[in-house]
């Protein structure tokens with residue numbers, strides 16, 4: 001291979017690598033490279049008092065529990081891209097939730113904002129028990145607008 005052809009091959013390879021998205025879908029357990037805190041807070045057994053307005057905490061199993069002005073809601077914590085669990089591999093801020101695997105962003109209510117995730121997070125049934133603990137049923141999906149008022 002002559003020098004000009006080799007140079008073009010190297011340049012072409014570099015350009016291709018630079019244009020490929022970071023997301024290959026091959027490493028769903030990769031951790032965030034941000035160096036910041038990773039994972040949604042909470043122990044997976046939230047009580048109503050644990051979920052302050054405008055926050056998101058770990059729910060039981062692969063779920064998240066949030067609260068906004070309408071009340072409480074629950075949704076799956078599995079990123080719609082490659083199923084990374086946002087409970088342990090997500091970064092939550094005051095305004096959004098970022099998947100630590102490939103950078104998809106969701107609003108705190110699970111609405112997809114950007115990144116390779118093809119859809120928003122599915123909302124699931126939430127129940128407040130008599131002792132103010134929160135139960136969720138991942139087998140029952142509900143509309144994303146459903147809220148359980150906090151009384």
Ligand code: FES
Nearest residue numbers: 079081082099102
């Ligand atoms: S698993 Fe790829 S962005 Fe979440």
